[in-house]
Amino acid sequence: MSNINNQHQSLNTDNDIEFFKLKYNGDRFEDHSIPVDCLPDLIAYQDLLLDFARDAWKEDHPNRQRLPNHFCKNVHFSLVEIGKGSAIPTLKCHFPSGGQTYLHPVHPHLTALKKGEESLVSLFQEASKDNYPAALSQNKITLLNRFGASLKDGESLVLDHSDSSAPTLITAEIRRKLITRLSETYEKRISFSGKILGVHTKNGLDIESDDFGRMVIPVDHDEAKEIYGPNLEALVNLELTVTLDHQDKVKSVEEVHSLYLVDDISQQRHDEIDNLGNLPSNWLGDKSDPPSEQAMKSAHQFVNYFDSLSELFYIYPIAEGGIQIEFDINEWDLSVEFDIKGCSEVYGVNKKEDSKDIDPTPFENIEALCLFLNRYFGAGNETPE
Amino acid sequence: MKHLNDNEILYRQIHPNFLINGRVSSQAFRPTPKDKSCLSLDRKALTEAKDSYLNYKARGLPTVGVLELEVKEFQDQNIDCIEDPQENNTAHALANYSNLNNASQKKAGKKLANLAWEKGWAHNPNT
Numbered sequence: 001m002s003n004i005n006n007q008h009q010s011l012n013t014d015n016d017i018e019f020f021k022l023k024y025n026g027d028r029f030e031d032h033s034i035p036v037d038c039l040p041d042l043i044a045y046q047d048l049l050l051d052f053a054r055d056a057w058k059e060d061h062p063n064r065q066r067l068p069n070h071f072c073k074n075v076h077f078s079l080v081e082i083g084k085g086s087a088i089p090t091l092k093c094h095f096p097s098g099g100q101t102y103l104h105p106v107h108p109h110l111t112a113l114k115k116g117e118e119s120l121v122s123l124f125q126e127a128s129k130d131n132y133p134a135a136l137s138q139n140k141i142t143l144l145n146r147f148g149a150s151l152k153d154g155e156s157l158v159l160d161h162s163d164s165s166a167p168t169l170i171t172a173e174i175r176r177k178l179i180t181r182l183s184e185t186y187e188k189r190i191s192f193s194g195k196i197l198g199v200h201t202k203n204g205l206d207i208e209s210d211d212f213g214r215m216v217i218p219v220d221h222d223e224a225k226e227i228y229g230p231n232l233e234a235l236v237n238l239e240l241t242v243t244l245d246h247q248d249k250v251k252s253v254e255e256v257h258s259l260y261l262v263d264d265i266s267q268q269r270h271d272e273i274d275n276l277g278n279l280p281s282n283w284l285g286d287k288s289d290p291p292s293e294q295a296m297k298s299a300h301q302f303v304n305y306f307d308s309l310s311e312l313f314y315i316y317p318i319a320e321g322g323i324q325i326e327f328d329i330n331e332w333d334l335s336v337e338f339d340i341k342g343c344s345e346v347y348g349v350n351k352k353e354d355s356k357d358i359d360p361t362p363f364e365n366i367e368a369l370c371l372f373l374n375r376y377f378g379a380g381n382e383t384p385e
Numbered sequence: 386m387k388h389l390n391d392n393e394i395l396y397r398q399i400h401p402n403f404l405i406n407g408r409v410s411s412q413a414f415r416p417t418p419k420d421k422s423c424l425s426l427d428r429k430a431l432t433e434a435k436d437s438y439l440n441y442k443a444r445g446l447p448t449v450g451v452l453e454l455e456v457k458e459f460q461d462q463n464i465d466c467i468e469d470p471q472e473n474n475t476a477h478a479l480a481n482y483s484n485l486n487n488a489s490q491k492k493a494g495k496k497l498a499n500l501a502w503e504k505g506w507a508h509n510p511n512t
Contacts, residue, residue, distance in 0.1 A: 272405070284400060285446075287419045316410040317402050319417045326410060333495055335411060347488065349495045359488045 018093045018110055020049070020077070020117070023167070026155030027368040029086035031375070037150045037189065041157065042089060044146035046077040051140055053109075053116030060112070075109055121159050125168045127178040136182050145187040148175045149241060154364045180246045187254060191239040193262060193270075193304050196232055199224045205259075207236065210297065212250045215242075217259060227261070235262035235270060237304055266307040272315045273299045279317055288319035294342030298366055299323040302336060302344075305370040329377050334358075336369065344369045386467040386479075391457040394429035395466065395478055396437045396507055398448040409452065409502050415482065415494030422483040422490075428468070429453065431476035434508035440474060450509035452501040462493040 022045060028035055053075075058064070075095045082089050095109040123133065136144075148157050151172045159168040172188070179186035194209035204219040205228055217238065219228070228236070239257040242250045262270070279290035291299075295318075302325065303310055312327040321340035326333070334348035337360075344363045350356035363369035389395075403410040416424050427437040434451045441448050456466045459480050469479045482490050506512055 279402070283402065284417065285419070288417070314405050314408045314410070316405055316412060318412065319419075324410060324412060326408070333411075333499060335491070335495065347491050347495075349492055349499075351499065354496075357492050360491055 018095070018113065019080075020045075020091045020093060021083070021088050022091075023085070023158035024087045024089075024155070025158065026086065026152070027364075027371045028152070028155065030371075032082060032084045032087050034082055034087050034089060035150070040146055041148055041150065042077075042079060042091065044143050044148075046091065048120055048140065048143045048147060049113060049116050050075060051116070051137075051143060052119040053112040056115030056119065057112040060115075075113070121168050124159055124170050124174065124178070127181075128169060128174050130177070132178060132181040141179065141183050144175070144179050144182075148172070149187050150189045151175065152365070152367050154368060176244075176248075185243045185245050185251050187241055187243050189239070189241045189257070191237070191304075193235050193237050193300065196228050196234055196236060198232065199229045205236075207238070212242075215250050215253060217253055217256060219256070219259065231261055235267055236260060237262055237307065262304075262307060263310075266303060266310040269303045269310045269313055269315060270300060273303065273323065276315070276317045276323060283317065284319045289321040289340070291317050291323045291338075292321045292340045292342070295321060295323045295338040295340060298338040298342040298344060299325065301366045302338075302370065305366065306373070332358075332377065334373075334377070336373075346373065386469060389428065389456045389466045389468060389478060391455070391460065393456045393466075394453050395426040395456060395459075395480070396429060396432075396434055396451045396453050397424070397426055397501065398438065398441045398446070399450050399452060401447050401449045404449050409498055411491070411494040411498040413452075413494075414497040414501065415490050422481060422485075424480040424482065426466070426478045426480055427474065427476040428478050437476065438508045438510070444473060450511075451507045453504060453507040454497060454501050458497065458500055462496060463489075464493065 022042075024034060024038065075093060077091045077093050080090050080092045093113065095113070126132070148170050151157060151170070153172060155172070157170040159170065176186055176188075190212070192209050192211050194207040194212075194215075196205060197208050197214070198206040199221075200206060200216060202221065203216045204221075205217040205224050206214065207217055208214045217240070228234075236259060238259050240253050241255040241257065243252045243254055245251050273291075273296050276291045277293075277296055281290065282288050283290065299315065303313065306313075309327070309329070312329065314326045316324045316326070318324050318337060318339075323338045325336045325338075328334070328351070331350055331352045332348045333351055334346060336344060336346050338344050344366065345360045346358065346363070346369060347360040348358045361372070363372065397413065399409055399413050403413040414424065416422050427440075432440070434453065438448060438451050459466050463484045465481045465484070467479050467481060469477045471477045482493065485493060
């Protein structure tokens with residue numbers, strides 16, 4: 001990972017502008033773009049900087065009971081560019097002109113913002129070493145719950161700081177540990193599939209999933225009754241922001257980003273995966289095992305991700321406890337294989353040009369695998385040489 | 386063991402779990418780890434596709450049908466084919482994938498499965 005210390009530049013030639021940069025690492029950001037899902041991070045980052053800046057200003061002005069009028073209202077951030085490597089959103093911060101004096105040439109807002117940023121960086125630096133503050137205000141905890149909520153396994157967010165010798169890394173795990181030290185729960189954006197168990201008269205849909213157990217999804221009652229009522233036991237795909245406890249058990253659903261019934265063909269693919277779990281030991285002669293739970297879970301996630309392509313999928317067991325999904329797309333014959341641990345790889349051959357092929361390529365997680373396939377085999381995308 | 390002639394035709398039994406919704410898995414044309422890099426085949430020169438199928442079933446082994454490939458099609462993938470007569474199957478032969486690493490075996494399996502599937506069943510009891 002590159003050091004981004006020098007990317008935090010003070011370019012305040014007009015004395016009323018400062019640039020703040022974050023850095024996203026992970027496959028989703030490799031083409032130097034930021035998924036829209038992550039934009040709430042930037043709002044939360046702005047609000048956290050301002051919240052810590054308020055504290056800094058109060059510290060620097062112990063005799064002042066109140067903050068200057070419109071301290072935060074007069075400061076606003078805008079996203080001006082997304083730099084390379086993986087993706088570096090640059091936020092331009094505007095603050096009111098004036099306020100500098102001969103003795104204090106730096107604008108007081110900027111001084112407070114810089115100190116606020118130091119505090120935020122320090123909070124995550126210490127959290128990465130398992131050092132946590134005894135307490136934080138409820139407002140900061142609320143903002144921390146929004147900041148980085150869309151980070152997935154294998155991804156990180158880097159906070160830059162001009163004085164720090166090493167970049168400050170935020171991962172989903174560091175974030176979870178920090179927030180759950182300060183609060184009993186934390187928020188996270190999750191996507192999964194679940195089975196409809198019932199329609200509540202008031203609350204919404206009763207859903208059960210392997211990953212998160214049973215939960216009630218708030219849905220308009222008429223919609224729930226009309227669309228989901230006739231489909232009890234059917235699968236739905238969901239993307240939610242939820243509140244989780246220390247054991248990652250869902251305590252409540254904060255927001256429903258998407259909810260839809262899995263179509264018949266996708267349902268059939270899910271059933272085929274489940275049926276493979278019923279294969280006996282030695283189904284292919286000695287030393288062959290039915291697919292493991294981890295392999296089946298990964299295969300289900302894959303079918304969920306590409307449910308619109310599920311008509312193309314042919315699903316087979318692998319003798320060593322894995323699952324193979326084969327499909328043809330854009331002149332390519334591809335195989336995705338999930339091993340006994342649920343780890344994935346993809347390989348393939350071009351059906352038009354014999355010299356073109358893809359060596360087995362492993363992926364850290366399903367998200368990375370799906371992004372690779374989307375990038376190279378999505379409609380109209382270029383395929384690898 | 387004697388190498389087989391380029392133009393000789395070889396039969397491959399297809400396991401029921403490798404035929405899903407009318408498509409044969411590439412796994413049917415690559416050895417599993419227990420196969421020690423060798424794929425079992427029968428020689429058309431010494432048996433008929435139907436007899437190959439029935440003999441296989443008679444030994445208690447599961448198969449849904451027989452696909453065929455030429456020796457030279459294996460050779461194009463750098464795979465040698467040799468005779469390997471057995472007491473219960475004198476037509477038995479082996480395709481030796483040991484020249485290929487694991488990645489190449491997987492890709493070769495795909496190419497061979499596609500070639501065999503294009504030719505259609507040499508024997509299938511349901512057709």
